[in-house]
Amino acid sequence: MQWNELIRDVTAISRGPISAENAISEITITGIEYDSRRVGARSVFVAMRGGTTDGNLYIDTAIRQGAAGIVTDSPEAFAQLAADDPKTPRLLVEHGRPALAQLASAFFEHPERKLRATGVTGTNGKTTTAFLIESLLNAAARSSILVGTIEYHVAGEVRPSAHTTPESRDLFELMADGANRGATELVMEVSSHALDQGRVTGIGFDVAVFTNLTRDHLDYHGTMEQYFAAKRLLFDGTKYPFPRVAVLNAGDPYFPALAQAAAKASSQVVTYGVGIHADWRADDVRLTPAGAEFSLASPFGSTRIKSGLAGEVNVLNLLAALAAANARDVPFDQLANAIPTLKPVPGRFQPVDAGQPFTAIVDYAHTDDALRNLTALAHQLIAGTQGRVITLFGCGGDRDRTKRPKMGQAAGEGSDFVVVTSDNPRSEDPEAIIAEILPGLAATGTRYIVEADRTRAIALALTEATPGDVVLLAGKGHEKEQILRRGTIFFDDAEVALSALRALGYGGGR
Template sequence: MLWSDLIAELTAVGSSGSSSQPITGVEYDSRRVRPGSVFVAMKGGTTDGNRYVDKAIAAGALGIITDSSRTFDHLVVYKSEIPVVEVEHGRRALAEASAAFFGHPERKIAATGITGTNGKTTTAFLTEALLNAAARKTVLIGTIEYHVAGEIRHSVHTTPESRDVFELLAEGAARGATELVTEVSSHGLDQGRNFGIPFDVAVFTNLTRDHLDYHVTMEKYFAAKRLLFDGTVYPAPRVAVLNAHDERTLDLIEAARGGGSSICTYGIGIGDFRATSHKLTPGGATIQLETPVGSAQLNSHLAGDVNVLNLLAAFTSAHARGVAFDELVDAVPHLKPVPGRFQPVDAGQPFTVIVDYAHTDDALRNLTALARQLVAANDGRIITLFGCGGDRDRTKRPKMGYAAGEGSDLVIATSDNPRSEDPRAILAEIEPALKATGTHYTIEPDRAAAIHLALNSAQPNDVVLIAGKGHEREQILADRTVPFDDAEVALAALRDLGYGKES
């Protein structure tokens, strides 16, 4: 691809110079620039890429795309040998340039985007699995990991920059992938990281309090989610799949219809795709499903009401992507739980240990409610371990304290990812709410010690919930990031307590 081919696909407000050299890449990080790269210098949330234009040029950048008129003028005057384009919106230009450079893979792959506070990851994994069961190759982009036509890769961001999405799509398309399933975060929507991806199906799971350190208010948080459906910034989806239980769904129905979308709702007892009845079992759930296209009994290995909803969202989404009803029914019994989402840790102990990503008060309530169902028959207790992340929304700390205290018989409050904050200061904001519930609790800032304490406190038939980090493999401290896997730490602690050892 040549410079003239690339800039023909940009929405530019000014340009200067040209080049006959072939473009070797499109980059937004000056550290990744190589000879022949085009560098997109754009303003971001924490830094301004225009500050690194000289570094990109020194690294061999063939040309510059900038969203700063000051940078444009500087380059035109002092570096006339460097072709430069000025654009109004840097992230939109990044998407346009990346789509062009990677050969427009978004035209070969149909996208399903999933947004919401809770349930995105599980719904994405289940949707992909249902599409795979119908012999469709997929690209998955989400919190835990990325998948490219069956190859598993490390996840860098829940919603990567558009350049990285287009690269993944291009690789997937080259391997025969026809479907993209991606989590869509509110940050990504607000910042424009989803430019250039026409979502065929868009899914809304729910909206509860989270990320107010970024969005400030719930209305702004919801407004970011709404962008996936209303057609004002991104194209409205062909089909909007919406949780019939959430109070925000009525707004989304109006917004999506205004953008020309078809609407399909799901829920327990309500919605187009609905569980008219369901029975939770130790191994999952049996669901009676009613839909506009058929009825069936589903046998799922995913436990809890929340996973009934996640399964319904995935089932509805895959059907919207054209998978036959009967194929979906046949695939459900083969679906597996998602890593870090109600993940059991078993060393032969006489009590249940669960690792879960629950990191909001709503997610904690769902988690403890499910645990209460598990212990109801044998009079066991619920022991909940949780913390709150540092440098994040402080207002949810007491809310999580109340949720854990109200749903548990014993709570161990500990560190999550404290980041730059003092763990004890975070715990001090949690403790008054815990105390107000009247539930027995202990404060232990050291997460490994807290896990050991929770497991040592457990008795036969109890359920120990280790909440907050789920699939994460690291803990972020003020001065370093250390390896930390809740499941591995719990398993080691169980062995220290004498479980799982050969006799």
């Protein structure tokens, strides 16, 4: 692909001249890059301004490394390039990220046209819902691409996940690879950051799912109103094409506003909920340690469901997935038959079993709402017994500080005993983070201890447990590392817990 062909559909403010001297029209472009460190001979560098850095500072580096053309969102950088290196083809755009998406789409031969996309957004439940949607599509013999927090799936191949929603260049490459392998479906978690920053530009979502909205990411968005406004972008047609079908949680406080926005944009609104009026509804829900049973009602049929996914929150996630897969033309009977085959998602209410007489669970819950859901589920497991709920958690550093006392309060109100520890402190002092957690926890009157070292804290939580208790190791879930001021170390809550259980004299495995 040559320069003129590549930039044909890019919305530009100004274009640098192409002369016979540089003969760019005869050069085959080898890649599109937004990271100057990845620029190679004959690739195009997209220099864009970001929240923490400005790619325009690295234009000279990209040219030294062989960039065949520069796309920039800085008028100053564009003018400087024209003065210093007039032979290098250049393009000035208003915003770098939309241009990156347009370029990537063209370079990777428009994989979005070969796929039907389902996007899942919300504070909690995105990962589980996306996994379930993909599983239901696969059960209907659809080949898929999954893009999410835990991992990526590309037509059956599992790959590590770098970001919940990657930059558009990487996303289009992933989509192209999957489409070339026969994938026809794209299922992805769509974060509020990605929506706000334009990382999903160029992808027309056929189905969009909203799980819920609770307090999170206010270090980035500032207010709940701005956080909701970012989520709404997936549905309202103002920044992205509106979805054909909007699948919405009818029990969430933000549902009315979101339903109104989706309907105004001409999407078909499909609702789901537990024990409330909704298109896809669960009634007579019976929760057990092994999962859940409920009566499923939908516009396409009704049946009694037995699911291996524990807790009411997973009933909601399953309803969302069923509605979304049905919107992607999977018949009701096929969906119902597939439910018994669905498996829990790694790091989401994941049991750690070494033969101990109590339950140990690893979960990703890292907001106050998620902690409340998690402890409520634990109480469902011990209902009618003398068992206790023991919760271990911490809060991430360099993130929204206002949620720290709220998480302390949520843990205290939902637990019989709490162990406060580190999560990913990043550049912050773990003790300082814990100090901001404790006022909310102390106000509940629940007994607690503090141990900043997460390995020792996990051992303390498990040592505290007696037969019939439930120990919740919350916050990190599937993560395999801990980010500290001194650097990143390998850390797997499930592995650490298993080692601690063995040290306590229990055997067996997960």
